[in-house]
Amino acid sequence: MTAAAPGPGVGSPPGTGQGSPSGTGAPLTDTAAPGPELGPGPRPQPELGPGPGKSLPGPSNALLGLAGILGFLVCWEAVSRAGAVSADFFPPASRVLRALASEAAEPAFWSALGDTLTGWALGLLIATAAALATGTVIAVVPYLREVTASTVEFLRPIPSVALIPLAVLLYGTDLRSTLLLVVYAAFWQVLVQVLHGVQDVDPVAEETARSYGLGTWARIRHLLWPTALPYVMTGVRLAAAVALILAVTAELVIGAPGLGSRIAVAQTSQAVPEMYALVVVTGLVGLLINLGARLVERRALFWHQSVRGEAAL
Amino acid sequence: MRRLLIGLTALAIVAPLTACGSTDSPGGRRDDGSAAITVGVIPIVDVAPIYLGEKQGFYRDRGIDLTLKTGQGGAAIVPGVISGQFQFGFSNVTSLLVAQANKVPVRAVANGGASTGRDGADFGGITVGKDSALKTAKDLAGRKVAVNTLKNIGDTSVRESVRKAGGDPDRVTFVELAFDQMAAALDSGQVDAAWAVEPALSTIKGRGGRVIASNFVDVAPDLTVALYFTSAEYARRNPELVEKFRAATKESLAYATGHPDEVREILTTYTRIPEATLRAMTLPHWPQEPNRASIETLAALGEKDGIFKSAPDPDELLP
Numbered sequence: 001m002t003a004a005a006p007g008p009g010v011g012s013p014p015g016t017g018q019g020s021p022s023g024t025g026a027p028l029t030d031t032a033a034p035g036p037e038l039g040p041g042p043r044p045q046p047e048l049g050p051g052p053g054k055s056l057p058g059p060s061n062a063l064l065g066l067a068g069i070l071g072f073l074v075c076w077e078a079v080s081r082a083g084a085v086s087a088d089f090f091p092p093a094s095r096v097l098r099a100l101a102s103e104a105a106e107p108a109f110w111s112a113l114g115d116t117l118t119g120w121a122l123g124l125l126i127a128t129a130a131a132l133a134t135g136t137v138i139a140v141v142p143y144l145r146e147v148t149a150s151t152v153e154f155l156r157p158i159p160s161v162a163l164i165p166l167a168v169l170l171y172g173t174d175l176r177s178t179l180l181l182v183v184y185a186a187f188w189q190v191l192v193q194v195l196h197g198v199q200d201v202d203p204v205a206e207e208t209a210r211s212y213g214l215g216t217w218a219r220i221r222h223l224l225w226p227t228a229l230p231y232v233m234t235g236v237r238l239a240a241a242v243a244l245i246l247a248v249t250a251e252l253v254i255g256a257p258g259l260g261s262r263i264a265v266a267q268t269s270q271a272v273p274e275m276y277a278l279v280v281v282t283g284l285v286g287l288l289i290n291l292g293a294r295l296v297e298r299r300a301l302f303w304h305q306s307v308r309g310e311a312a313l
Numbered sequence: 314m315r316r317l318l319i320g321l322t323a324l325a326i327v328a329p330l331t332a333c334g335s336t337d338s339p340g341g342r343r344d345d346g347s348a349a350i351t352v353g354v355i356p357i358v359d360v361a362p363i364y365l366g367e368k369q370g371f372y373r374d375r376g377i378d379l380t381l382k383t384g385q386g387g388a389a390i391v392p393g394v395i396s397g398q399f400q401f402g403f404s405n406v407t408s409l410l411v412a413q414a415n416k417v418p419v420r421a422v423a424n425g426g427a428s429t430g431r432d433g434a435d436f437g438g439i440t441v442g443k444d445s446a447l448k449t450a451k452d453l454a455g456r457k458v459a460v461n462t463l464k465n466i467g468d469t470s471v472r473e474s475v476r477k478a479g480g481d482p483d484r485v486t487f488v489e490l491a492f493d494q495m496a497a498a499l500d501s502g503q504v505d506a507a508w509a510v511e512p513a514l515s516t517i518k519g520r521g522g523r524v525i526a527s528n529f530v531d532v533a534p535d536l537t538v539a540l541y542f543t544s545a546e547y548a549r550r551n552p553e554l555v556e557k558f559r560a561a562t563k564e565s566l567a568y569a570t571g572h573p574d575e576v577r578e579i580l581t582t583y584t585r586i587p588e589a590t591l592r593a594m595t596l597p598h599w600p601q602e603p604n605r606a607s608i609e610t611l612a613a614l615g616e617k618d619g620i621f622k623s624a625p626d627p628d629e630l631l632p
Contacts, residue, residue, distance in 0.1 A: 088520070089497040165392065172398025173353070173384045255356075255384040264385055265356045267493045269585040270516045 073097075091273045099273035100280060109262070113281070116258035119175055119247040120240075120289075123182025127243070128236055131187050135194025136224075145195070152191065160185035160246050164253055178250040178258065185246045186239035193235030197228030230304055237293040244289055248282050259285075348554055349378040352541070353390040353399035356383045356583050358436070358511050359426040359539055360403055361576045362599050364583060366565025375557040383583070391419065395544050400551075401558060405539045407466035407620065410612050413630050414621035418545035421631050422555055423562035425539030426597040427604065428529035435527040436597045437510035437538075439471060442499035443521030447506060450526035451480035456505035459490040459498055466538065467508045469614045470528040477531050496520055511594045512586045519593070532614065533607035540603060542630075559632075566599040605631060 073093045079085075080092035087095075103109045138144045160181045167177040201224055209219050251260025259282055266275035301307045354360040363381065366372060372379040382399065384390045391412055394402040403425055404412075412419045429435045439458070441447045447456070453475050460467030472482035490498055495507035496516045508528060509517055518524070529536045541562055548555050569576050577591050586594070608627050615621055 086497070086500060089500075168384075168389050168392045168398075169396045172351075172393045172396070173382055173389055253385060254389050255382075261383065261385075265383075265583075266585050267491070268357060268512075269587070270493055270496075270512050270590060271585040271587055274585055 089272060091276060095273050096276040096280060100277035103274060103277050103281075112257065112259050112262045113285075115175070115256075116244075116247050116251065116260065116282075116285070119178040119182060119250070119256070119258060120243050122175075123179050123247065124186055124236075124240055124243045126179070127183045127186035127239060128190050130183070131190035131194055131235070131239075132232065135191045136198060136228075139195045139198030140224075152188070152195075156188040156192065161249060161253065164250070167250070168254060173255045175256060177254050178247055178256045181250045182243045182246045186243040189239035189242055190232065190235040193231040193238075194228060197231030198224060200231065201227045226303075230301055230306060233297040233300055237290070237297055240289050240293045241286060244282070244286050348376050348557075349380070350400040350554070350558070351380045351382055351398070353384050353393045353402040354381050355385070355390065355403060358580060358584070358586075358594065359597055361579055361596075362565040362569035363403075363541075363562065364579045365569050365572070365575060366561060368579065369565070369568060371561040371564045371568070372558075375561050377554070377557055377561060381583075391417065394419070394542065394547075397544070397547070400547055400554075401541055401543050403539060403541055405466045406537055406608055406611050407469060407615055409540060409542055409630055410608075410615060410625040410627070411465075411621060414623050414625040419542045419630065420545050420548045421540040421542045421603065422548070423541040423559045424537060424566060424600060424603045425541050427538055427600050428527075428533075428536040429595065429598050430530055430535045432527045432530045433524055434595060435529050436514065436595045437508065437527075437529055438514060438524035439474060439506055439526040439528055440495070440499065440509050440514065440517045440522045440524055441506045442502070442517075443523075445499075445505065445523070447525055449478045450474040450528075450531075451478035452525075453506055454480040454482075454484040455486075457486045457488055457503075459488050459495050459504040459507040461490065461492050461508075463487055463489050464618075464620045466611070467528075469611065469618050469620060470532045470536075471508050471526075472618060473614055474526040474528040474531040478526065496522070511596075512584075512590045514595070515590045515593045519590070533604065533610050535598070535600070535604050536607045536611070537603040538597065563601045566601050569599045603631065 076093040080087055080090055091099075138148050163181060163184060164177075167180045171177040171180065205223055206219070209223050214222065247258065248260040248263075250256055251258035251262075252264050253260075255261050255264065259278055263275055263278045263282075266272075266278060298307050352363065354363065360381075363379075367379050367381065384393060390399065390402040390404055391408065393399045395417060401422065405425075409419055409421065428437070439450060439453070447453065450471075453471070458468075458471060460471065468487045471487075472485065475482040475485055488504060490504065490507070492509055492513040495504075495509050495513055498504045499507055499517060499522060500520065506525070507517070514524075529538060541558075543555060573596055576596060577594075580586055580591060605627065608631065612621075612625050612627050616624055
């Protein structure tokens with residue numbers, strides 16, 4: 001990708017008067033999303049922890065993260081050992097970690113992990129592709145935007161788990177049931193961001209591009225794409241987390257193969273430490289997915305001020 | 314550009330629809346003589362015989378290529394059987410009666426599991442915590458009792474226990490709680506009593522809890538608790554296969570009854586019940602035929618409790 005590509009679109013926003021041009025869009029659900037007004041100053045990533053701009057050197061960042069996890073484990077151990085709750089129902093961290101170790105020695109665990117990751121990745125991929133295609137088309141055609149706005153707002157808040165009976169009717173308890181829930185949940189996350197992103201194209205830059213005679217594809221390539229990309233990346237990052245939650249939930253409730261159904265079996269078997277060990281695994285997977293998504297985001301947006309940070313200003 | 318985009322939209326809308334259409338055809342039904350069948354089961358103790366029978370080759374010997382798929386509870390299994398995702402399923406009798414009363418066409422094909430019929434030594438029972446003052450089911454009036462699913466076999470049989478002990482079943486408050494959480498709920502006093510089945514029952518007993526009544530035994534001396542079933546349509550179209558499945562399942566039930574050690578052994582393959590619990594557990598009984606009288610009693614009790622929309626007909630359900 002040529003770093004110069006964004007050109008006037010994003011690099012030097014006019015700042016004034018642009019706001020959210022038509023205001024059709026609903027408010028973004030996530031505060032981390034780049035707001036409609038990409039002013040010159042604020043980075044659109046008020047994330048937990050040091051933003052990329054004033055980032056601490058990498059290693060100490062990782063160290064701090066590790067310290068946090070260690071602190072959490074110590075608290076867990078202490079709470080359980082203090083007898084606030086019975087250790088039979090909430091075993092101390094050390095016992096759960098031992099169960100985790102023996103869990104990791106079983107092939108069935110790894111195939112369950114594989115099933116969950118397959119459901120997650122496939123679901124995220126389908127949802128992202130579908131949302132990119134639909135979102136771009138809807139956003140570019142004003143008429144479609146008006147027609148779909150209320151429908152999107154109606155469908156978006158429907159919890160994916162409410163579709164479980166439908167999923168079971170259509171696909172029984174296999175991967176496709178999981179996919180239905182994952183795709184439904186992740187799709188809206190990306191779609192809404194795509195809609196906002198495409199709408200955020202600077203009208204002045206758009207006019208300029210037209211008057212310079214840029215064709216459709218050139219405008220998409222040099223104007224629409226770089227403007228929308230930060231939004232899309234945010235959407236995908238959020239969708240990645242939601243997709244994992246829904247993948248595990250589907251397995252847990254329906255019984256589709258994966259970590260979730262393994263948790264359910266451990267639960268009904270009264271195998272408490274094993275159950276918590278699996279819960280810890282889902283947490284770890286979520287952590288890794290978030291780290292990965294942020295890495296991808298940073299790579300894809302290396303030219304964007306949110307990533308370049310203060311140096312760009 | 315606009316025309317192109319409209320075309321793309323049309324594609325985006327139509328493509329998923331056609332994709333739906335192609336996968337919409339009833340899956341899993343293979344009538345070409347290979348007799349590959351899928352059975353929806355719950356990963357619990359009661360289905361051990363079918364796992365054993367599969368391992369022993371009782372199904373293979375009859376030309377059935379058996380696949381067992383686990384779902385979480387009847388919520389996943391009854392719809393799965395009706396929509397043809399599974400050819401057979403496992404469910405408790407009350408759930409099947411409810412389905413039948415709701416005009417969902419289910420047909421029982423083989424016995425699933427039964428109560429041991431021994432008061433105080435069944436695989437399920439009404440339990441109280443270590444320090445509870447409750448002595449009999451009569452004391453449950455005015456108390457909070459946990460069952461895994463409301464308006465099902467748990468509360469209808471607990472009510473019968475209360476009735477038989479001379480208490481007022483209408484004064485019992487039922488709360489829904491998963492079996493695995495009952496031990497903790499009894500400990501912390503969130504509920505006064507809990508209807509639990511194995512392995513939760515052993516966990517509760519292991520923590521000093523007591524069984525104050527055997528609700529299945531109170532309903533009938535040998536209560537049929539669960540059945541293997543299929544859809545009416547599948548039964549009509551594949552009578553020989555249903556007969557083969559029934560025969561293989563009967564053989565499996567008999568084998569499980571004669572080999573309790575192998576039952577405990579096979580449980581380690583599809584559940585994660587800890588070793589100690591596995592040895593302490595009371596296994597259900599697995600007679601080869603359902604006890605029709607006990608099912609009629611369950612239907613009558615359910616009617617009394619208002620579980621069914623219309624009166625179920627056990628003759629329609631049973632073979």
